[in-house]
Amino acid sequence: MVIPSPGPLSRDAELSPRIGAIVVGVSAGAINALSVLLPALPRELAVAVIVVVHVSAGRRSLLCDLFRARCAMRVREPVDKEPVGAGTIWFAPPDYHLLVERERTFALSLEAPVHFSRPSIDVLFESAADAYGSELLAIVLTSASCDGSAGALSVRSHGGTVVVQEPDTAEAPLLPRLVIAQGSPHKVGTLLEICDFVRATVEGGAP
């Protein structure tokens, strides 16, 4: 299903700008959704995949351990000032906001939580939109929080591409619905359709 949007209607691979990075925002239902999306990404994917999952501020996130075994791409949490390396899935570390600088390095911050969340999807999406402009692909998945809707708008206004999980297939449809309602997505689909879209759109994604 393609939602008409105020920007370019066609996002065919040959017309789209080169995708330079993917950002993913997900909360309630994250593990199941990411278990479909992330293992489907090939090792050759020529971009960074940066993921914010709302996790409680435990000392250590188990996300890396969980997905490292299942994914073909490298899986890591960045440290401050680390270059945003391609071919890697980067998880925001617990209890820090994760941002991307224009020189395409990671930055961390302990500013106040946004919509009760740190890390916040809005913070990542807004900074990545500023850093990557039209080269950014943002993927909005299941979430019961509104954190991420402002970020998706920002990605859209910087010329980036926004893809949203079909709310009826999301464990928590609130955020997907919000992002669709504000009219910013270029594509709405099931997790498998989103996987296909990424593989078709991003360099190194096709087998």
Add this chain to the structure above:
Amino acid sequence: MTTEAGFDLDDGELSLLLEAIYLRFHYDFRNYARASLRRRLAQALLRLRCETLSHLQARLFREPEVFTLLLQVLTVQVSDLFRDPPFFRYLREQIVPELRTYPSLKVWVAGCAAGEEVFSLSILLREEGLLDRAMIYATDINPEALRKAEAGVYALERVPTFTENHRASGGRSSLSDYYTAAYGSAVLDRSLLKRVVFSDHSLATDNVFAEVQLVLCRNVLIYFDKVLQSRAIGLFKDALCRRGFLGLGSRESLAFSAHAAAFKRTFPNEQWYRRW
């Protein structure tokens, strides 16, 4: 960059504002990491009811109290007592035995904000019997934060977290020995500050003021760009005696710094470095 608030911060205005703040108030934010600084400035516009950064700049020159408010937004103050317990456990178990070998001990807490790191360190050193021969220099650029740190008053609802952290860090006593609860606040024992000197000091513009054996600077460098980070780490390098220790935040690293070769990383806890 558009923010939740819908502000679009102009890069030119942003650079001019930072220059103006430096010229007028001698606070140097010009080499702060830009992505999060933009967020904080957008919040400042909201809070101070300014439409643009130029508007904010004009007000800064005419209303002195505006800068005081702006400073609170631009400097991020987040910590807990014994935040990140494994860090303090490593200090207690691996580093304190080495610190005992010094007849007197000098420590620099750089970017002490509201004092949580200072009190954590004082409590730990007292438990280890080292506080009486220690001198702790606690510095920050924000005078309001320094005032809070000297007062040592924290909301009572934060105490359960403090207590849990203290225990997880290997605390040898009960945290309740070190504070008095009154009127919804926990007031920390004044004697913990007997060996502490609070001072205004900027990692961006000031220089080394003492030779120390231990530097704590946690979750401060994340707000600096690489240039300013390098300046700050250079100060730590010059302040630390040979084989002295530098403790950073849990996601900070010297790996991307020009001074990396002057330090050795400790294992298995990767937040501690040793001057080499």
